[in-house]
Amino acid sequence: MKLSKRLEAIFQMVPKGSIVADIGCDHGFLPITLVQEKICSKAYACDLREKPLHKAVEMIEKCQLQEQVIPLLRNGIDNLPDDVDTIVIAGMGFETIKMILENNLSILSKYKRWIIQSNTDVEQLRYWLYQHNGFILDEDIVYEGHYYQILSFSFDEGKKLTEDDCLFGINLYQHxxxxxxxxxxxxxxxxxxxxxxxxxxxxxxxxxxxxxxxxxx
Ligand SMILES: C[S@@+](CC[C@H](N)C(=O)[O-])C[C@H]1O[C@@H](n2cnc3c(N)ncnc32)[C@H](O)[C@@H]1O
CATH class of the missing domain: 4.10.860 (DNA Excision Repair, Uvrb; Chain A)
Structure with missing residues (x-):
């Protein structure tokens, strides 16, 4: 499956061997490709709404990946299976992402890796991470009609963000x-x-x- 530039950049940030929950998966392209390319042995395609989830189900069936890509009707990260270790949230605005994070504050650090691409207010996302002991590990920028910034982070140990990091990112100056x-x-x-x-x-x-x-x- 050929991913868009934006989804391809997100794909590149997913650690090999992880078990991903793609929150707001819509068509399910990302979790399907992660399994097809053997980055993940299993992935969860999660969405809040039946209609997008149904699109994912059809695509999973077409690719014959029913055993490895599991569709879940879920609000954000509520009640995810225990084996998930990596969360992807992409293609949503910061307010929705913030709501997803804040609905489950007490379990955020349970996940080893987070990959988030917010369509809006990326500086606010970084500032939110600063306030909640999130540590950015990597960042990327993609142009696809808009400039998209993609953040990979964890809530484990790491370098505390500075004010400039929140504005400009941790490693993007030479991008x-x-x-x-x-x-x-x-x-x-x-x-x-x-x-x-x-x-x-x-x-x-x-x-x-x-x-x-x-x-x-
Ligand atoms: C614009 S699509 C993005 C699809 C894909 N992640 C991408 O980046 O191309 C946003 C999807 O997020 C879903 N969504 C919105 N709020 C959500 C929530 N709280 N929990 C799970 N899914 C949500 C919507 O139903 C929609 O399918």
Whole structure:
């Protein structure tokens, strides 16, 4: 199965030998490919809604992987099987991801590895990790019509994030898409500042944020 660039980057972050629960699997492409490519011997395709889960079930059957890719109707990480050690959450906004994390705060550290691609507010996701003792292990950026940032992290020991880490990521400065992504972001901020009066209470905050990005670039 040919994955999109975004899903391929997520695929690359999954440790070989892990048992993944893909939360919000929709069509199930990721868990199916993880099993097909022998990264996982077993994976769970989880979704909150019957309709997307049904798409995954059809795809699992088409690929004849019923023994290894198990569909589960679940809200977030509620009641996952005990053998899951890696959680993937991709293609959702930060508010939904935050809700999934906060609904099960007491069991987050049970999972060895987390791979999250939030469609929105990636800085807030990193800040949330900072506040909840999450340690980022790796990050990637993908361009596919939008810039997507993908984070791999754990709640075990690791280096505490700094303020700059929360904004710019831990290892992205040399990434070929780092500058284009932030230049794109800067243009949007520039446009916002042109639209709002200097007396607006957000003006200074956005202005300072823009200055910090310009310094880094
Ligand atoms: C846009 S799709 C993303 C599909 C796939 N993960 C990807 O990145 O291409 C989002 C999926 O998340 C599911 N979803 C939303 N909230 C969820 C939750 N709390 N628990 C499980 N699945 C959820 C939706 O039903 C939908 O199928």
């Amino acid at each position: 070929p898409l780092f500058k284009p992504m932030w230049k794109y972001h800067l243009d949007k901020l520039h446009h916002i500042l042109e639209q709002i009066p200097k007396t607006n209470k957000s003006y200074e905050e956005i202005h300072n944020y823009k200055k910090r990005i310009e310094e880094i670039l």
